[in-house]
Amino acid sequence: MRDALIALWEASDRVCGKRLVSMIPVLLPALERHGRLKPTSAERALLTTLSAATIDRMLIDVKIAAAGGRRRRVGFYSAIRREVPIRTFNDWANPPPGFCEIDMVAHGGTSVAGSFIQTLTMVDIATGWTECLPLVTRDGSLVVEAMTRAQGLFPWVICGADFDNDSAFMNDVVVPWCRAQKIEVTRSRAYKKNDQAFVEQKNGAVVRRLVGYGRFDGVETARVMARLYAAARLLVNFFQPSFKLKEKRREGAKIIKRYHPPATPYERALGHPKLPSAVKRRLRQTYRTLDPIQLLATIRTAQEELGERIGKRGLAKVPTVSPADPLSFARSLGTAAKTAEVRGTHRRPKRRYKKRIRMPSKLDPHLAIIENWLAVEPQLTALAIVGRLATIDPSMFSDKQHSIVQRLLRSLRRKVAETAIVSMPVDEIRPEAVDGAACDEHSAPPTASPPSWPRLETGLGQLVDLHPG
Template sequence: MLLDNFSPMMGRCHRIGSVASIAGKISMGARREVVSAVTERYRLAKRAEKGRILDELCATTDWHRKHAVRALRRRETVGPGEVEATRKRRRRYGATIKDALTALREASDRVCGKRLKVMITTLLPALERHGRLQLGQADRDCVLSISPATIDRLLVDVKVAASGGRRRRAGFDSAIRREVPIRTFNDWHSAPPGFCEVDMVAHGGTSVAGSFIQTLTMVDVATGWTECLPLVTREGSLVVEAINHAQSLFPWLLRGLDFDNDSAFMNDVVVPWCREQKLEVTRSRAYKNDQAFVDQKNGAVVRRLMGYGRFDGVETARMMGRLYAAARLYVNFSQPSFKLKEKRREGAKVIKRYHLPSTPYKRALAHPKVTAAVKKRLRDQHRSLDPVALLAEIRATQEELGNRVDRRAGQARGLQPAHTSTLPATAATFAKTLGKTVTAGEPRATHRRPRRLYKPSKLDPHIAVIEGWLAEEPQLTALAIVGRLSDKCPEEFGPRQHSIVQRLLRGLRRMTARQLVAEKLLGDAATVAPLPGVVDGSGYVRPDPPTAPLAEQAGKTTWRASVDLGSSSATAPPG
């Protein structure tokens, strides 16, 4: 029988038929050794013996019968440790076809192979008509019958050369992102507590350049329980550490995390760690509102606490951690929020219905899947909290953070303190001030705009003189004013000061226009007298009174005043 004393995959003497149970588990090298051992016997065997050899070889290697026949018919035998020589196919498309495809791709404005295949029947006659291509009948048939995959394969080096030698490759993060399943907003069907939506809020101010603090926001879908943690930089290891810390803050165990497509989440650090922790990992669709729960808290919690300024540095991150430590108790136990109940569409109108506002704490107590032990612990914690003391702590921390808004690397950059802390030391004195300082302005220091020091301008000593020139000659342009100033002070003014003079001239004319409009409105209101005659107006013979609404009359008056103001300079060249 076949191979009575040979079985390289088991290291012992028995028949091939006895290893059929492990078919598919042996390596490719072992399969090549089996083929090499029986090739000569297969070539010399009769028809019936060849059939038995093929049966046992297919049972051992899990090959298809046709593949086994082709492997045994090869003339060369492969010994142990050798690599099987690949059969070289005869090249069907030569340099002429590749040159024609290159010209066709350029004529198509460099479209992909699938689109180029459709355009060949249109572009090829045009290029032949203009003398760019002169193909024989055989080559022309090859170009017309070529497949899109072959087009892309032949033009690989052409595309690389056209892109400057850089080959576009899919990143490793893209491969991880494709492995994570998508969960839409409608896929949350009565999820139990523990499934969270996760997102990041950037505290970069008006610029995303450099490094700045990010807030990791985690929102429980079932109850709305919110946890916020500051991250010094966008890094996968910091995200893992923050999620691990958030696990100790949530009253229940985390079951699953729903991320967006941010590379800070879709990487080889965060996703494998979540799977090791037995957390279900999903992601939202790109550019879709699938994370409505966490997006709501990004504005209602994070932005209300931190504002839109720029924060960076380790010390600032520690202060933000103190702020979030007090805010999590205040928001989750004391602040109610809305939750969508149903949504339906009637034509072009979307109608939404919400549950009554409730706190995450009360939603957790009412949820049937929250254990009694967790509910008891939440009740005990709720009884020990003082919302006024928590708000006082939040305001005190916001005062400290308000002095760090928009200050990079600890530098003041010419900014004055946002506000001097005047908060009371105790919660009782803080409570007495509530409602009595409404007119003092924004109570959250993180939302106040820092006062910038006024930078003196070289035009300040000459503003009165410029206003006198404009009173005498309203049609003066900025160039004319710069010329007069350069004659008066040649060492200070020249053509380079044209822009600052132009800005000053624009502001002065805007101020004059407002004054004229206000005087015109006051004059019209003072001259209005009650109309004589009977009530129905039957005896009124004077011109009809204005019947337009007051706002429209004011708009007409403003237009006339602006025309009168600009008529004097209408013929002058633009300043």
């Protein structure tokens, strides 16, 4: 009985038990017709009445052996993810201030190897208030410390936190801490970034615009980024207006969006009816003490120091950038654009690619010979072809020319593959009677001689015949 079930499982291409239950009534008679399986009537009755749970239980050892002796284990954080509810973009329904979307931005440059700084971004849904905090590494305890610090930076109490499915958030440190602080915890769907549209927008408009895409690591660099974010939070939240979506509808293939008038998070907070007057009074007092030129000068100074640290990674001593004078910085604002000022954290401009004229190759006079060799022996390698060419002209060819021969082989085999794909016919599947005769209503097409099938390169570097047989 178990051997028959294993044979059915292998014949079904190792599908799961729930799918195999539906396949057995169809697969078992097909195997019996062709003599692949000969169960008794009692075994046939038992096989057709098996449940999915019984099939998985009977095949558990076979599946482990088929996987090379490794058993798939459920992730440690999957249980915590399951108990955190999902919230999409359309589920917010105008919450009061205090409900935030939280995400992390990696500052690893072009490589994710090793340890590097992460920026924890928190965005309030109702007002757009943004707080950014640098983390030296991705760790749940550091996320808790950053959220504790952010609770003192936000003008109001944090009531809800919407995370993504990152293990730095979905763990047994962050989720229990949020619940102990009476913070409602939700998460987005996996691989659905639009569920966190508010924070994803700030990741580009605030974090990447300020810091760029370089690689940053180390405690000293984190302190510089903390100074940068301390000045940027006041400039962004009090002086920089942003758009907020009002409605979105679809008309045919067009999506029409309507936005509220642009406003700063500070203005949205003052106009929100659910914020107490004491919070609004403190915001007005803070606003009167702020100098945007001073904040911008501090941001530029921190950006210059971060620009000096890009690519250094502790290998060279970074010069200390002196604090900027607000008066001289204000005088340079009118001329900075004319002098093509580039911030230290901006990407380096890419040089334009210079198109080159193809130079004649050493292989051009021998191209026909190489094609004839490949037609007879498709498995020839570049080194073998170079060896044959060296016997023909030793002064021109040696082992150093195998790279240009490899490029030539790739181009020739690509052309052969394209020709093979284009010339492959699409045959229609026509039902036939048991005795091989065609149906009366649908006459069979006249048979013709089989076409000359091309040869296609396989993944092993060999050419095989594309013949139906």
